[in-house]
Amino acid sequence: MGLRAVTALLILAVAGGCATITSGTTQDISVDSEPQGAECALSREGAQLASVTTPGPVTIKRHAATIHVVCRKEGHEPGRTVMNSRYETASAGNFILGGIIGVMIDNSSGANTRYDTYVMVRLEPEIGGRPVHAAPSPQVTAAPPPPPTRFDGDYGGGVDLGQNQLRRIEIRVLNGQGAGTAGPHACQQPGAARLAIAPSGAITGEFDVLTAGCNPQKGSVAGRVDGDRLLLSIDLDGNKREFSLTRRAGLPVSGGVTPPPPASGQSRSRL
């Protein structure tokens, strides 16, 4: 084997596992519930991963299998949700460096997958069981929740604060109200992101984007909806930055999914 071949193999071996190196084999997930203060357990393939009182972060090992989240709170029915893993885009670096060795390393370490960084679990009050509120009072009737809107869905994107400071934003809009996270992955707990979308599509909100030292830095947000994108501007102490968040998936509205169009020819891709 020639020197060039040996060198090439060494480079591949060293650079292999792009996502394993760049984004690691673990990730943080912010677990939230409505109402907050619920005890949530995360499990995967029957094994418990973590438990947390909401809102709170958990650190889990990346893996391709789905995570089941169950939250419990006194006076409420258990709330559940399932988190499917997605492809970690950092693993695409193997396309350039790493090659098949990098793919296999990322695959075995789980680094080529990621979960959403924020999960919200809703708990319905118990009906006819134990009372939701300890003291019976005519004042406990809560205002009915706002109806679902066409803007509801999961949005993601980033804002460039300059000087290579990128902040990743993950936000879920439900009934026109958005809540999620903003901040660098390096910080133990990301900042909070909240916004409201009016029926006209006008957006207002407040993001806590975190500084490079993971310190809170609040910024007011304003913008508008443009199709599947939220065109936003954040004002951080007079420093204004434009950015956008793209809808990843619309949230299902009670009643089922819209049937996809009729079947056409089959197509295939290689594994």
Place this chain on the structure above:
Amino acid sequence: MVAVAAAWALSACALTEDKVPVDYVSAGGPETGALAGAADVAIVLTATDQRTVFADRISTKKNGYGMEMARIVATNDVVELVRSSLEMELKALGFRTEAGGLPIGIELQNFYNNFRQGFWSGDAVGEVAFVLKVRAPGGTLLYSQLYSATGIEANIQLASGENAKAALQKALTAAIKAAIEDQALRQALLSAGARQPAPARRSS
């Protein structure tokens, strides 16, 4: 020239949305016939979509690097598929479906196939998960259980809709089987049915 043409043609496959019909295949089983007392219980099944990730698809094609490519979608409504499959099996057990019957809510949590890569071949791993809630007519929760099952189509070469469909159908069969074989669910339905108001019960 040939390489460019081949690359173009092959990449188009992965970038083209795949549409497949997903069916329910009953697992059958040694138990046949109706449950004693089930004919006296009227039920109504409704289903809602509670999927929060990949609600717009049942799987995603992957290329050789594991990168997600085009969507794979079902040509039929998978929420309705789960509901009608469970309804069919409960009717086979002898329960009647009737307006005003015992409300059974199905919350679909997951209906997704993930292609996992191996060195020589891969696996299609489908997961179907739903929560089933039996309520009294007043809304009181009588019984709640999560049923989750995976179906694996092993040693596949293509991240195709057909392979995703095969894995998901296995998962659906297993999840429905878990539900109808749940003795606690059967007992909850029979007990609640015994307390049903007269119009919902069969007059014999």
